[in-house]
């Protein structure tokens with residue numbers, strides 16, 4: 094973990110309220126499921142740092158997809174190409190990749206870490222849901238993973254793909270593992286409906302991002318004991334077997 098600076102190459106609105114941010118710079122390597130704390134205004138204002146799941150990384154670049162939901166993300170959305178931004182990356186623990194065909198499950202902005210994971214996996218089926226077609230980042234998905242994988246799109250209002258909740262359309266298949274990212278209620282529902290092995294990436298509220306403030310706790314059971322652990326250090330990815338859903 095260290096602070097690095099990136100230069101904005103692209104900060105583009107890809108759907109109403111959703112932005113894709115690509116930074117150029119010399120960033121430490123990350124793995125899918127890890128996150129970064131970005132400071133949209135100034136490194137001197139640590140309280141404005143926000144956690145963002147890494148949506149992709151390669152030599153000399155790193156990418157994020159975010160939704161404008163408050164002051165920090167509104168400031169972020171105003172960054173122009175060529176401007177500099179401070180980030181601490183990578184943070185947390187990512188997904189553990191396993192052999193075989195995976196089921197990737199993304200709800201809303203959970204698509205960011207799932208796209209990063211998809212970019213390094215060979216065999217998977219993607220289940221991706223959002224409220225409506227405007228919030229479903231179909232072009233972004235196609236651009237990242239192409240057309241050769243099976244994708245099940247779900248919208249609550251039926252404006253694109255299947256209608257209903259994502260958890261009502263879990264594809265059949267012999268999956269070695271499911272990787273899930275999205276809002277807590279969706280992941281809890283998925284955990285209740287899915288019988289195979291799964292890992293879940295939590296979108297917890299985070300203050301510091303590195304273990305100091307305890308604002309990000311998730312309830313788990315370890316060694317027969319239930320306890321709260323810090324999502325930013327012990328997660329944000331947890332095995333389904335250890336999560337205690339509340």
Ligand code: FES
Nearest residue numbers: 302304306307325
């Ligand atoms: Fe501060 Fe996790 S965000 S301890």
